[in-house]
Amino acid sequence: MDREFDAIVLGGGPAGLTAGIYLARARVRTLIVDTGTVGGQMVLSYAIANYPGAPDVTGRDLSRAMRRQAESFGCTVLPLADVTALELDGPVKAVEVADEGRFTARAVILAPGGVPRKLGIPSEAAFEGLGISYCATCDGDFFTGKDIVVIGGGNSALEEAVALTKYASSVTIVHEFDHFQAQPWAVAEAEHNPKIRFLMAQEVREFVGDGSLAEVVVASKHDGAITRIPASGAFLFIGYVPNTRFLEGVVDLTPRGEIVTDDALRTNLPGVLAAGDARAKRYRQITTAVADGTVAALETVAFLNAPPAA
């Protein structure tokens, strides 16, 4: 594999793959490095309903199509890479990957995307796959005829709660606030479902069980009153956080860990741009990630073609 590229894209989700397509089309030698499965959060979606021109496409198929498109233009894609070191502050940027070595380029696009937010309580990890799930479509049928809990208050939480009533005998939605962030139509659909009940303004304290989940313990945020909810399953849909821990102290981040960029998606480091869900912005969709990838790539081409400073 080549070691020297013109541009390295860190992240193989829709932003990174789009950047790769545009860069490679512009004859920029491009390496895409992804620490996970190429496709990013797209892979975690069974069906994508709102990507223009591709109705009902699966996340996997869209990911594969984007990757194939990038590779067809000459992009090199390195998935499941363990990035061990980053040097972004000089004129030549370097990325070190375990078992693969050191790769260099004059420009880097940061597109690491987001990762599902977790509650961060010790018993959460203990019951992952043993009652705690992050994918209703994948694991819903394990809970046929059982009582379950859905944690979260956004569109995903409410939509998945309704979907899970197809399997579960009851669904308790636990939310940390006393109001939902979800759209009114999603709230209304959940409220009209007789299998769904709501516990608002609650903090999840603990998951309890012997081998598999049996109870979810929550505390009222108003008065601290403890409620023990019998549940065989708990589905967590509490949003995403930017996957930027590895960039702390490397580029400017917001207090929430989002990469700070200007309108041209440039970070505070020359030749380092950012695109996609890890960037500080309001809306995070596949379409906005694709737009980011386009802008970042075009700006990178301009950067690479600019005459050296006198």
Next chain:
Amino acid sequence: MLDTNLTHIETAEQFQEEIAKNGKVMVCCGRMGPMCIPVYGVMEQIESKYPDVAFRDMLFDSPVAMQTIRALPEVRHFQGLPFTVYFRDGKVVAATSSIQSKAQVTAILDRELA
């Protein structure tokens, strides 16, 4: 049918044969879903780095899965796809439920199947 580049186990006889003839076997039993695809991807990528381990997959909803992986006592509490089971000399040495990262998979391989 699973759309992967791994060898699929499709019958109970094939399963028994794989376990008997290969000292070290990793079987991922799942569907083509969001939690399973990343694990297949890890297996495909690391297959060449662990030449003495047989990497196999199995469709979760197939009869062979019911007869073999899903019937193992080690997975009786599992409630998340995929079920991934590691065998050494015919015995289960590790089993995981739900999505696993490359680091988690290689940690088990290095610890249990080294």
